[in-house]
Amino acid sequence: MSRFSRHPLAWLIWLTAAFAAAMTTRNPLYLVVLLMALLVVYQSVAAHAPNGPAWSTFIRVGLTLGLISVAFNALMAHVGDTILFSLPAAWPIIGGRVTLEAIVQGLIGVLQLTCLLVAGGVLGLALDSAAFLRMTPRGFHHAGLVLTIGLAFIPQTVAGFQEIRDAQRVRGHRFRAPRDLLPLLGPLLTTGLERAIQLAESLEARGMGYVEEDETDRAWAAQLGLLVGGLLIGGALFSLGYWGRQPLILAAIVAGMAALAFTLARLMPRSRRTRYQRLHWSRNDTLLAGAGLAFLALLGGILARQPALLLYTPYPRLTWPPFTPWVGLLSLLLLAPLAPTLSGSLSLWERVGVRVLEEGPDVSTSDPVWERETKGERP
Amino acid sequence: MIALRRVRYTYPESGRPALDDVDLSLPAGSFTLAVGPSGCGKSTLLRTLNGLVPHFYGGAFAGRVSVAGIDPVALTPRRVGRHVGFVFQDPEAQFVVNTVEDEVAFGMENFGVAPVEMRRRMADILPRLGLERLRARRVDSLSGGERQRVAIASVLALQPSVLVLDEPTSQLDPDGAAAVLSLIDDIHASFGLTVVLAEHRVERVVGTADLVLTVDAGQVAVGAPRVLLAHHKLAPPVTRLAAALGWDPAPLTVEEAHVFTRSADCPSSPAPFPHMEGKGRNLSLPSPLDGRGVGGEGAERGDMLLEMRGVAHDYGGAAALRDVDLTVRAGEVVALMGPNGAGKTTLLKLAIGLLRSRTGEVRVLGQPVRGGETADLAQRVGYVPQNPSALLFADTVRGEVAFTRKTHRLPMDDGILDALGLRPLADAYPRDLSVGERQRTALAAVLAADPALLLLDEPTRGLDSVQKAALASLLREQAAAGRGMLLTTHDVELAAACADRVVILESGRVTEAGDTAAVMARAPAFASQIARLFPGRGWLTPEDVLVSRDALCR
DSSP states (O other): OTTSOOOHHHHHHHHHHHHHHHHHOOOHHHHHHHHHHHHHHHHHHHTTOTTHHHHHHHHHHHHHHHHHHHHHHHHHOOOOSOEEEEEOTTSTTTOEEEEHHHHHHHHHHHHHHHHHHHHHHHHHHHSOHHHHHHHSOGGGHHHHHHHHHHHHHHHHHHHHHHHHHHHHHHTTOOOOSGGGGHHHHHHHHHHHHHHHHHHHHHHHHTTTTOOSSOOHHHHHHHHHHHHHHHHHHHHHHHHHHHHOSOHHHHHHHHHHHHHHHHHHHHHGGGOOOOOSSOOOOOHHHHHHHHHHHHHHHHHHHHHHHOGGGGOOOOOSSOOOOOOOHHHHHGGGGGGGGGHHHHTTTHHHHHHHHHHHHHHOSOGGGHHHHHHHHHHHTOO | OEEEEEEEEEOTTOSSOSEEEEEEEEOTTOEEEEEOOTTSSHHHHHHHTTTHHHHTTOSEEEEEEEETTBOHHHHOHHHHTTTEEEEOSOGGGGOOSSBHHHHHHHHHHHTTOOHHHHHHHHHHHHHHTTOGGGTTSBGGGSOHHHHHHHHHHHHHTTOOSEEEEESTTTTSOHHHHHHHHHHHHHHHHHHOOEEEEEOSOHHHHTTTOSEEEEEETTEEEEEOHHHHHTTOTTSOHHHHHHHHHTOSSOOOSHHHHHHHHHTOSSOOOOSSOOOOTTSOOOOOOOOOOOSSOOTTOSOOOSOEEEEEEEEEEEETTEEEEEEEEEEEETTOEEEEEOSTTSSHHHHHHHHTTSSOOSEEEEEETTEEOOSSOHHHHTTTEEEEOSSGGGTOOSSSHHHHHHHHHHHTTOOOOOHHHHHTTOGGGTTSOGGGSOHHHHHHHHHHHHHTTOOSEEEEESTTTTOOHHHHHHHHHHHHHHHHTTOEEEEEOSOHHHHHHHOSEEEEEETTEEEEEEEHHHHHHHOGGGOOHHHHHSTTSOOOSHHHHHHHHHHHHO
């Protein structure tokens, strides 16, 4: 993790670019190039991350679901000229011809899904949840914290579930029907609640939600502001679909956004929280964000001027997808996270240097220890 | 510094008060050890010091509390946090963010400490708690002792004048616990803090406390440790022995007790050891361990129930167990000890087929176990997990027993309730029970299938020494009935009270194995107080000494 960019904003821009790439084309050749670029980034980020295996499980599960969707598409979409075989028409829904085109269409979907999963996986490995927490505006700190804790509860609950399942299995319990889940879910729920209560106590004792004086009236105002702003924007967006761009609707959107901004501004000074770690924007972050923005700009340009470059469909008869080399090579911009590892340890020193100057101790010595021990100390 | 006046508190929906007219006064800078049976109101009392009681729990509160010049009840816990640092039993349950540095900063951020000041405090506290090198580490990669140090650092960063700790070492191995306690003692001296610490393993802390606060059924008393503990049922083993032998002034630590053993009034006879009738213990002279394993060293007292030969296991390449030999025979209790992360739980999981051994052989009742056949094994092997709550789900204690009988297609028979003294609680809701009762209920739920081999993972969690003694005698009874038992424990006194043999695992290897007395003689870190007080005598508990002494002095 040491050499990669650590700024959540830079990573979010990169992720947006990767998502946009995967969502805007169904041309399998471009998608394959994209996937290869993302996999290279994933591999090298995973090599430095302590939670690599968990994410790879997540990606495997996603792929399995994707393959199921291929079968689904092949059996449901009875379109395309290359008929492989036919199922009796009397069979509901799946009856009819099964075509090569439908299978290819499903596979393209899997390719897209894999790109999204791998890109998301990269982000999960490169950043920890605390990084996102640091980025949330002060007024939303509590909401961010609740989300962070919620995310942390997922692996804990999975571990708790395994422990309980093991204990009940050794007790001779067998799982055959849904009601056999009671001996699992009962303890899972109660132990989860017990843990939540302990955490809540700890948060309370450590000054979570500390404010100098009673400001409940301001809290009310803030909630009201959020509600009004949200309703105005939501209602306006809904109406857009019916009546188009009426001036009144646009005004409602502006008013809603103003209400939200006003509420945020009022929320800001409310919490006296300070931040220990400020996010430093380093050269790596500039590089990563720059590459992401450049990619988005170029993609936007293609979509505006020559959208046909990205179009592809296997229907009605499967054809070889077109490939414009410079469009395919655009994906290489998404390799930007690897740039610091290629340009040597310059950027590492830059970051460590900042902290040494600020805090004295040399954290560069702690990194190898950390990596070795996290690998050696799995339960 | 800390003063409670006529404090009376009743939990919501509870008929009787948890604290009943408590008057209490603790001077500034004192180190107070809170002692009391589990469920006595100790934790409740500690939580009044930072306002969690009554603010977090609700209920009826009366009386006045004053801590460091503030009233925590009027101020609410989230404001008291700056004045009273509170460290909880389970460090994992109190962590919010990922890295050590962020965790320590979390409280300071909440209270709006300026970033420059935060960095200054961080630079001051981390080295003093030995966390300097760990500052960038993720908290989930730390050992139990390190985690508890992080928890302590994160409250000290708020510069409180009072530090309250609720059983901070209950999840730690003896070495980890000793390190954390000596750290607390250091902090107490160097920061001039007022410390209040609750602990079930009184012997671990009593040497460093200035005062003892005893809590029983909502009533409290404060006094000098020697005065209050001399005849207390939860006193350390040496103190209980001293009370029985009339040693005065009562020693609280092994070191203090040595004065009396040197001038013992009873002729000290060299070996051989007296035979201990009725305990089923096999005391013998310490013998050098042949090779790495244990097998065959134990008494031939029954059938081989569990046999592990050259067993190894790893998690994704990291070795958890290496070349382990271990046996458990019918009628014996084997204690598996060792530091956190030594591989104890992995070993138990191999024995019940939840994991598969990479090399070597695991046999249960002569049948090879290859992993995955847990359901078949369950007929013969019982397993009580560390947290008994992981098992309990039925509406009544009897329901738990009935469930196990049903899963094994056995006719209903709740005789086990009598054996474990649970008959009066048969219709109680298991989760309403005390920790000790819940532990017994889990034990009953597992024993209901009448397994030949019983495995217990850290069975003393949350138990006080009276409950522990009850558990020890219960395990001895089960052994006498012919069951074989393998238990992992950090509790040397429990091992001393009930184990025939001890196996010590370190970094996945067996480093010591043999009779309990022999192992405790060779590995002082895992020896009971009495074993350290009378080295080479083979005595492990006060009862051992008294029985033998009567035999010798008669």
